[in-house]
Amino acid sequence: MFETLHRYRYHYLMLLPGLILGGMFVFYPIFAACYYALHDWSGFNSDKVFVGFGNFVKLFSDPIFWDAFRRSLIFLLGTVPLQMTISLVLAVLLNNQLLKMSTWFRTMIFLPVVTPVAVIGIIWTFLLSPFNGPVNGLLLDLGIITRPVDFLGSTDTVMPSVIGVYVWKWLGITMIYWLAALQTVPDDVYDSAKLDRCRGAKLVWYIVLPIVLPFAVAITLISAVGALNVFPLIMSMTNGGPFFASEVMEIFIYRTAFATGDGSIPRLGYAAAAGVFFGFVVLSLTIGQAIATRRARAGAKEIRS
Amino acid sequence: MKTQSSGGLSRRAFVLGTTAGLAVSAMGAGRARAQSVPAAINEIPNGATFRWIDSGDQKAVFYKKFFADYAKDRGIEVVYDALPWNEIAQVVPLGVRNNSAHDVFALPQNVNPADAVAQGWVQPYDDFIPNIAEWKAGFPAGAFLPGINEFDGKTYGLPFTSNKRYGTHLLYNKAYMEAAGFDPEDKPLSWSDFREAAKKITEAGQGRYFGFIIGGNQLGRWSQTVRNMGRMAGASAGGDSVIEADIDFRTGDYVFDSDQYIAAIELLIAMQSDGSVFPGIMSMNAPQARAFMPQGAAGMILQGPWNIGGWEGQNPEFDFGVSSGPVPDEGPTGKLTIGQGALAPNTMWLFKGSDLGPIAGDIFHYLGTVEGQTAWANIVGAGDPPIFPEALDGADMSHRSKAILQHFNEVIRVGPNPVVGNSELGKVIGAFQAPEVNFARTVQGLVAGELTGVAQEMxxxxxxxxxxxxxxxxxxxxxxxxxDRADLVFSNWNPDEDFGAADY
Structure with missing residues (x-):
């Protein structure tokens, strides 16, 4: 073993910076969170009491935690299918080189992706404002509504509104993934399809989609994990309110860890337990989708051959 | 005291300086004024970088000018950070944990001083102020209290602003209010008047402006509004800290389900149903809400005196009035109670890891002199009143600031501070975990319509x-x-009278 280490010492040396940074910013926080999750600790003082799985037991009987968990799932289910479908349609349209100004459209659709989330959140708060907000103004002018809608201030409309903004913000990146996937379809497949008079929707549905299916699984995975990381958008738009109505898991964890603004003491241990649980959920989602990707890839190979 | 220019003063400099001074003083309260820097009381480490953090607002106007002058005079750099409370709640604990905290900081609102001392966050500053006993004697009685800012005979917190204020008095657009037919300066609005005025202003606004605005996304606004309306209606809740703010000290019971609290919430719900509340309040915080006032988008807000200096300085064309918060229809039947001592959120603490105690002591000392307090009052005004009453007498303040301070004197009484009675109650405060659906959230939920049945919920x-x-x-x-919970009972408390040291 030492001989191998010596022989590849430069390779290992090259790995070192990555390992150190990964250790500091990825592995250490994971282990620290697992450690804190087993303690009753505010994070402020040295009174750190080992409680074993006590935090998890409390967590599983906390209705506010489950509500936040449910909202995270609703957010995931509300955003990913929308994002995937709309961006696929756009990608298929913009993949056509003959379409005029396709580059311009791609850039415009991609622009929100590179805009900071907090800026997007603040701008949309103004756009959706029931007082002089342009969205309400438009809806009123069109006669769709008779009085302004408090999109972010009503418990009924806050989640659909945030979901809508999220999809708009990240549509561009999903579209780019789809475009990359579409460009892997070999030209001869299109040519063969043309010879068989397979065009338009039929071509997309029966030829293109089966080939890009493995990418679809990967894109879904990326989008799903992204949809569970919505902290800055929700913080800048609603702060989790009104009355918990947009409090997803990350906001729950943050609020519990720092207890900002409501005078109560933080519960870092409890928040860490919620974080660990949530991490496992995301991990299982990832594993599940990795298996699905493998299966889809095997299926796509059969089609190509 | 010495002025910034330590050298001789030429005639030209004198004329220029005097003219500038007169021009600046003519700007009135809330605007930047020429400040002088006191003579140093300690040896100041040359070239040091000294850091200070608090919640800003009108305080920032004073500090930005003062620290610039001070840094120049002392040959050091001063970094002043003004952050909202929710960010202080993160920045300060993380700084303490990493030994990189600001030299002087405001404690996060969920950290009680006893804990901060016990956990080694802060250090005493007795050694950094020569003759500290004499200096402390210059403060009004009750400024330094064991268990609050003194521990084991040492001085930890700087209590330099007064607790005698409340953050939900009425600020209103004069033109709108006049058109609605009310004059709160002449007679405080009753609860019915308040609702009626909001309705009339909204009707007159025809969608361009609304009667009442509140930063509904900032939870504390809901609890403070209901609490203060309830107290002025006679709910007899006392205290400041998280455990006893809504407790009737005569009985030791919470008053959440009192008729007064319930009526105050029902009034807010009724105003919401009338459509006379600014749309979108649930997604705006307090600074956003109050920014709509000078724009003419809302007629009334229940907020604090810190708006006065800000609006007068930044929106001099905005004609607004200040008065008491709404009182019950039969007239004010209760007083507002504050805990004995200085204003806790403004109390400043010296980080234990700081080796710049001499600078902190130098600044603390100045802020605890009549000169420093008067300089403070001249700029901060009624927003964060100085703790020395005599500093207010000599301060140059606007008529609004004076009016609201007079109102505070009329309606605010000092109540018992249970920690003064038993300093070990600090441990209870430290252990108290408020319910997740706490007072503020409950009121927000009721007004938002997410919760129903005020009496049952309370x-x-x-x-x-x-x-x-x-x-x-x-x-x-x-x-x-x-x-013991009996430590929260003061059967001799009369909410209409100040509770003095002899009453414990």
Whole structure:
């Protein structure tokens, strides 16, 4: 073993910076969170009491935690299918080189992706404002509504509104993934399809989609994990309110860890337990989708051959 | 005291300086003024970088000018950070944990001083102010209190602003109010007047402006509004800290389900149903809400005196009035109670890891002199009144600031501070875990329509708080504290009178 280490010492040396940074910013926080999750600790003082799985037991009987968990799932289910479908349609349209100004459209659709989330959140708060907000103004002018809608201030409309903004913000990146996937379809497949008079929707549905299916699984995975990381958008738009109505898991964890603004003491241990649980959920989602990707890839190979 | 220019003063410099001084003083309260820097009381480390953090607002106007002058005079750099409370709640604990905290900081609102001392966050500053006993004697009685800012005979917190203020008095657009037919300066609005005025202003606004605005996304606004309206209606809740703010000290019981609190919430719900509340309040915080006032988008807001200096300075064309918060229809039947001592959020603390104690002591000393307090009052005005009453007498303040300070004197009384009675109650405060659906959230939920049935919800809230308080007492006792819920009972308390040191 030492001989191998010596022989590849430069390779290992090259790995070192990555390992150190990964250790500091990825592995250490994971282990620290697992450690804190087993303690009753505010994070402020040295009174750190080992409680074993006590935090998890409390967590599983906390209705506010489950509500936040449910909202995270609703957010995931509300955003990913929308994002995937709309961006696929756009990608298929913009993949056509003959379409005029396709580059311009791609850039415009991609622009929100590179805009900071907090800026997007603040701008949309103004756009959706029931007082002089342009969205309400438009809806009123069109006669769709008779009085302004408090999109972010009503418990009924806050989640659909945030979901809508999220999809708009990240549509561009999903579209780019789809475009990359579409460009892997070999030209001869299109040519063969043309010879068989397979065009338009039929071509997309029966030829293109089966080939890009493995990418679809990967894109879904990326989008799903992204949809569970919505902290800055929700913080800048609603702060989790009104009355918990947009409090997803990350906001729950943050609020519990720092207890900002409501005078109560933080519960870092409890928040860490919620974080660990949530991490496992995301991990299982990832594993599940990795298996699905493998299966889809095997299926796509059969089609190509 | 020495002025910034330590050298001789030429005639030209004198004329220029005097002219500038007169021009600046003519700007009135809330605007930048020429400040002088006091002579140093300690040897100042040359070239040091000294850091200070607090919650800003009108305080920032004073500090930005003062620290610039001070840094120049002392040959050091001063970094002043003004952050909202929710960010202080993160920045300060993380800084302490990493030994990189600001030299002087405001404690996060969920950290009680006893804990900060016990956990080694802060250090005493007795050694950094020569003759500190004499200096402390210059403060009004009750400024320094064991268990609040003194521990084991040492001085930890700088209590330099007065507690005698409240953050939900009425600020209103004069033109709108006049058109609605009310004059709150002449007679405080009753609850019915308040609702009626909001309705009339909204009708007159025809969608361009609304009667009432509140930063509904900032939870504390809901609890403060209901609490203060309830207190002025005679709910007899006292205290400032998280455990006893809504407790009637005569009985030791929470008053969440009192008729006054319930009526105050029902009034807010009724105004919401009338359509006379600014749309979108649930997604705006307090600074956003109050920014709509000078724009003419809302007629009334229940906020604090810190708006006065800000608006007068930044929106001089905005004609606004200040008056008492709404009072019951039969007239004010209760006083507002504050805890004995200085204003806790403005109390400043010296980080234990700081080796710049001499600079902190130098600044603390100045802020605890009549000169420093007057300089403070001249700029901060009624927003964060100085703790020396005589500083207010000599301060140059606008008529609005004077009017609201007079109002504070009329309606505010000093109540018992349970921690003064038993300093071990600090451990209960430290152990208290407020219910997740706390007072502020409950009011927000009721006004937002997410919760229904005010009386039932407030009764349930009271039960939750009692459970949480009992748990905190049990934990503190288990940790060896000699405490009892009876420590929150002061049967001799008269809410209409100040509760003095002899009354404990």
């Amino acid at each position: 009764k349930a809230l009271k039960d939750r708080y009692n459970t949480a308080l009992d748990a905190a007492f049990a934990k503190a006792k288990a940790d060896g504290a000699a405490v």
